[in-house]
Amino acid sequence: MPFVVNAGARIFWRLDGSEAKPPLVLLNSIGTDLSLWDAVVPHLLPAFRLLRLDMRGHGASDAPGGDYTMALLAEDVAAAMDAAGIDAAAVAGVSLGGMVAMQLALNRPERVSALALVCTSPAMDRNAWEDRIAHVAEGGMQGIADLAMGRFLSPVFAVQRPVVAESLRRNLIAMAADGYAGAGAAIRDMELLDRLPGLALPTLVVTGDRDVSTPFAGHGERLVAGIPGAVHVRLDCAHLAPVEAPMGLAAALRDFLAPAADVRRAEQALFEDGLANRRRVLGDAWVDRSLAARTTFNAEFQAMITRTAWHEIWGRPGLDERTRRLLVVAITASLGRWEEFGLHVRTGLSRDGFTRGELKEVLMQTAVYAGVPAANTAFDEAGRIIAEIDAGT
Structure with a gap:
């Protein structure tokens, strides 16, 4: 299994696709791992070489205790890119992954050629995330599972695809509480909103019409308004677009990121x-x-x-x-x-x-x-x- 060590933590990464294709980095949301993108990957491989990683605190990556920062998570991504031999790439991220993608583009602009910000936001309710971190500290992952699952998927999808919903819940509960709390602190403390005008690169903003966590109103609209020239696409899905609308998301990514030639x-x-x-x-x-x-x-x-x-x-x-x-x-x-x-x-x-x-x-x-x-x-x-x-x- 390929790992890279950054700031005292092993970060698990995976590279798929042809070396002849342009690289695309895919970042997961809080509470999921790189398998979040499994249903999208087959639709992207004809056009891209795909680098996925389990962000610090998630999946097979280490989950050290303490608060994480967006800058630290962005450096984890840069380290995985180095390990994979990728100098620069388009970066697509869901929720936390989108926040990390923005941080990487701001801190290391030479590493990011384009952004795809999926069901994410430049600013979240600090008190709400402080409460969620406290719930995890007190009751473990089981304590926030219902809340998270209610935001991950739309009710109709969860009913129609119970196996998918149960797999997401099982993986969420199994993850390290320290990892979730650490990543939650990064979301709580992020400072991206005022820096959005500095994202001078092609940017796609994808929002879900059923997303109650980061809907267009109050979240996606801030990205579209703040990032120069940002393009907006709406999908019929809740927060985890790669799970609920994989083909629509893949089409949006390919249309925006794949060079015309x-x-x-x-x-x-x-x-x-x-x-x-x-x-x-x-x-x-x-x-x-x-x-x-x-x-x-x-x-x-x-x-x-x-x-x-x-x-x-x-x-x-x-x-x-x-x-x-x-x-x-x-x-x-x-x-x-x-x-x-x-x-x-x-x-x-x-x-x-x-x-x-x-x-x-x-x-x-x-x-x-x-x-x-x-x-x-x-x-x-x-x-x-x-x-x-x-x-x-």
Whole structure:
């Protein structure tokens, strides 16, 4: 396990992704660890090299007693970047992580190329955090678990995803009380609000419409107003956006942080991979005709289909290609999409994608689950195609 030592504490860090991609540092909130970002990581890896760390007092990092400061936590991040060989990077942080990201950008501006401040604030209620620290000191983590969980997730998400909610609660209760109290002191004592104009770098502010801890009113709005040129994005989530809205957050981060050239290169790579799948399934002749028929009106639509349907879906490893072909036949027959049905029946039979016997069984099952009229037409269409194949036409 990779650790770096800073100011007497071991800080656990993890690096994922290609060295050819620009680095992005992801920082966790108080009461969570680097796994906070697990659902977001797969959506970011195509565009970034990702450095995550358990902030001091959290996860596998040490949890020394005493009050922490934002400056100390920022230096922990800089130390992890040094250990990972990263001179400068975009930094995205949730809640406490966003506060630390701002502190790092203010103290070490040469290390931060851009900021993404997710469900965070430049100033919190000092008395509220003093009370929370006291509760942890008196009753341990169990004493603030209900309060924290009520802010972490929206009630509807917690009900719909009980396993996720229970995992967050379990990890929260298991963390060192000294670590939580120390990080809470950093939040209590931070002095960021008056320094916001000094953040002269590209900054994205992400707020959650269901966030009761750091909503736009009183928190996000201060960031947008105080940071020159800050861009604001709203998500339908509570405080832990990476858990409740991972795809929306990943899209916002990629749109804001990924250089335009990198986005275009990524889109082209997805298109080329999808085109290879499309040619394998449908054949070069059909694909060449389709590409030749593109117009300025539909070219972007065709490119989107190639990237999504043919790369994202046909390129997935969960089903073999024969199964995917037969699924398309069944679905298009059920929906009466006879042009697509005919295309996939012809290419499936002509390119050894499935047998005539397998096609018959799919259409028999379609009759039961989608209706005899649909299957009747499907048998007629398939029979015509089989006759043309046999005749060599």
